[in-house]
Amino acid sequence: MTATAVAPATQASPSPYRRSFGGDVRSEWIKLRTLRSTWWVAGATLVVIAGFGLLTAFLNHASLSDEQLSATMGGIFTPTEIITSGAQLAYLILAVLGVLVVTNEYSSGMIRSTLAATPTRVPVLLAKAVVLGLTSLVLTVVGLVLAALVAMPVLAMDDISLDLADADAQRTLWGTLVFLVLISLMALGFGAILRHTAGAISTVVALLFVVPIVLFPFNNDVITEIEKYLPSSAANAFMTTSDAAQQGLALLSPEAGLAVMIAWAVVPLVIGAVLLKRRDA
Amino acid sequence: MIEVKGLSKRYGPKTAVDGVSFTVQPGMVTGFLGPNGAGKSTTMRMIMGLDRPTSGTATVNGKPYAAHRAPLTEVGALLEAKAIHPGRSARNHLLALAATHRIPARRVDEVIDMTGLTQVARKRAGGFSLGMGQRLGIATALLGDPRTLILDEPVNGLDPEGVLWVRNLARYLAGEGRTVFLSSHLMSEVALTADHVLVIGRGKILADAPVNTFIDAETQKTVLVRTPDATRLAELATSDGVTIASDEPGLLTVTGLDAPAIGELAAREGIVLHELTPQTSTLEAAYMALTADSVEYRTGEPGADTPAEAAAPEGANR
Numbered sequence: 001m002t003a004t005a006v007a008p009a010t011q012a013s014p015s016p017y018r019r020s021f022g023g024d025v026r027s028e029w030i031k032l033r034t035l036r037s038t039w040w041v042a043g044a045t046l047v048v049i050a051g052f053g054l055l056t057a058f059l060n061h062a063s064l065s066d067e068q069l070s071a072t073m074g075g076i077f078t079p080t081e082i083i084t085s086g087a088q089l090a091y092l093i094l095a096v097l098g099v100l101v102v103t104n105e106y107s108s109g110m111i112r113s114t115l116a117a118t119p120t121r122v123p124v125l126l127a128k129a130v131v132l133g134l135t136s137l138v139l140t141v142v143g144l145v146l147a148a149l150v151a152m153p154v155l156a157m158d159d160i161s162l163d164l165a166d167a168d169a170q171r172t173l174w175g176t177l178v179f180l181v182l183i184s185l186m187a188l189g190f191g192a193i194l195r196h197t198a199g200a201i202s203t204v205v206a207l208l209f210v211v212p213i214v215l216f217p218f219n220n221d222v223i224t225e226i227e228k229y230l231p232s233s234a235a236n237a238f239m240t241t242s243d244a245a246q247q248g249l250a251l252l253s254p255e256a257g258l259a260v261m262i263a264w265a266v267v268p269l270v271i272g273a274v275l276l277k278r279r280d281a
Numbered sequence: 282m283i284e285v286k287g288l289s290k291r292y293g294p295k296t297a298v299d300g301v302s303f304t305v306q307p308g309m310v311t312g313f314l315g316p317n318g319a320g321k322s323t324t325m326r327m328i329m330g331l332d333r334p335t336s337g338t339a340t341v342n343g344k345p346y347a348a349h350r351a352p353l354t355e356v357g358a359l360l361e362a363k364a365i366h367p368g369r370s371a372r373n374h375l376l377a378l379a380a381t382h383r384i385p386a387r388r389v390d391e392v393i394d395m396t397g398l399t400q401v402a403r404k405r406a407g408g409f410s411l412g413m414g415q416r417l418g419i420a421t422a423l424l425g426d427p428r429t430l431i432l433d434e435p436v437n438g439l440d441p442e443g444v445l446w447v448r449n450l451a452r453y454l455a456g457e458g459r460t461v462f463l464s465s466h467l468m469s470e471v472a473l474t475a476d477h478v479l480v481i482g483r484g485k486i487l488a489d490a491p492v493n494t495f496i497d498a499e500t501q502k503t504v505l506v507r508t509p510d511a512t513r514l515a516e517l518a519t520s521d522g523v524t525i526a527s528d529e530p531g532l533l534t535v536t537g538l539d540a541p542a543i544g545e546l547a548a549r550e551g552i553v554l555h556e557l558t559p560q561t562s563t564l565e566a567a568y569m570a571l572t573a574d575s576v577e578y579r580t581g582e583p584g585a586d587t588p589a590e591a592a593a594p595e596g597a598n599r
């Protein structure tokens with residue numbers, strides 16, 4: 001110590017500032033909402049869910065009013081299928097958001113600032129999961145409400161009412177909601193593991209689209225068994241209505257499907273958290 | 282206060298930092314000097330807990346950085362100018378980091394003001410010049426009003442006015458009793474800003490001394506002597522603390538004896554001198570020689586005239 005050192009106020013009285021998990025969550029929310037890309041993703045999610053709802057509603061209307069079309073379409077859609085039709089594309093958009101939430105910090109160097117503020121590291125990933133999960137949830141709910149609102153007038157043309165109270169409808173709606181949230185969290189986990197935008201997005205897309213297609217032609221017991229555990233099949237197991245599950249698709253039970261889907265979200269996140277803790281930033 | 286003990290970092294076969302130990306004291310500016318790639322940034326990143334040491338420990342104010350409850354109030358760090366998302370504004374970047382510690386927006390605007398970023402605070406940081414990025418990095422470091430500041434190459438990319446500003450800021454913060462640890466590859470910058478200097482080369486601490494001591498030790502006065510009787514003069518002049526080198530016949534470079542002493546010795550012994558030129562090596566040159574030697578150690582056998590003086594200040598401080 002030098003004799004000339006003057007103890008400043010900051011050293012004498014403890015600082016009023018404290019790091020906390022709540023603070024980390026707030027920080028992640030600020031980070032998310034202050035990027036333009038987030039708003040593009042949000043807009044795209046809503047447009048896709050509502051747009052597909054409207055499109056499918058018209059398709060449904062057309063198929064009902066045209067016998068030939070009705071024959072080729074192989075029947076009509078249920079109202080819930082109509083309003084959740086966009087989810088098949090929206091989950092990809094939310095997966096991209098999930099990846100970006102973590103990989104954009106690595107590509108920009110922001111991660112160093114983030115980890116300097118929260119050097120215990122794991123709370124950062126947890127806070128990202130909380131903020132991303134809630135964002136995906138809200139976007140999906142709003143998207144589905146919009147889809148219902150735009151599809152209703154079309155459905156009304158054929159005197160179809162939107163009855164969301166029956167068990168099948170409930171299952172599809174809740175299933176869609178859970179699926180979209182879990183997919184975005186799974187993508188976050190892969191982002192944390194791979195730390196690279198292109199790599200993580202390719203991995204997630206491969207897992208969701210490519211692997212099922214590659215495995216589909218095989219008629220082997222082992223492969224059929226593996227297929228059941230892919231995210232898309234696991235999600236089908238708890239989303240599809242009871243009779244659809246009987247249409248020759250090999251699926252897990254809804255409960256098992258949900259458990260597998262939760263594992264698809266949690267396992268990459270846990271691995272991502274362990275790696276985040278261990279690796280150099 | 283920063284305490285580093287036996288800190289090492291290896292990346293595969295390459296050793297970036299090799300068992301360094303030092304203490305950075307509060308109330309003064311400590312310069313961390315070394316050529317690019319010497320291990321400055323790696324050492325600083327290990328202190329901040331960003332890189333995991335292969336061995337050794339680093340503590341800040343008595344604890345590993347990550348063990349503090351309010352890390353941003355303990356250490357503020359500028360580790361690279363653009364540790365920021367280019368799509369986010371400077372103010373939002375600071376607000377996001379401030380939120381982790383419940384630091385109010387008032388303090389964010391304060392550091393924006395202090396670093397002269399008010400005009401550009403709401404613009405996307407992607408368009409910032411290197412100098413503005415550097416100022417934003419310093420604003421980030423100051424955010425938690427920390428007791429210790431770690432600044433890696435803070436004057437990089439700054440204009441002369443900015444360089445002066447960083448120098449005054451570092452001195453002001455140290456004057457308030459804070460610990461200021463700043464790295465540079467420029468000896469002249471450290472000489473002007475720091476009270477104490479740590480020199481690192483090839484991952485090893487080469488010098489750890491007050492700046493004045495370091496300057497005295499490292500700016501050797503050498504004398505160039507040209508004489509037909511070089512061998513005899515060299516024999517006579519050789520004693521403790523005198524180094525004599527000869528690059529060509531009849532030419533001696535004497536370190537440790539001044540020109541009058543050599544002249545008197547020659548006169549006493551009847552040796553003819555053709556030239557007697559005192560030469561003062563600059564601080565910059567001394568530093569270059571010191572760090573260049575640390576590179577040579579690895580590539581070949583140590584030179585015949587290793588600067589024994591270089592190691593002398595080590596451990597001699599305090």
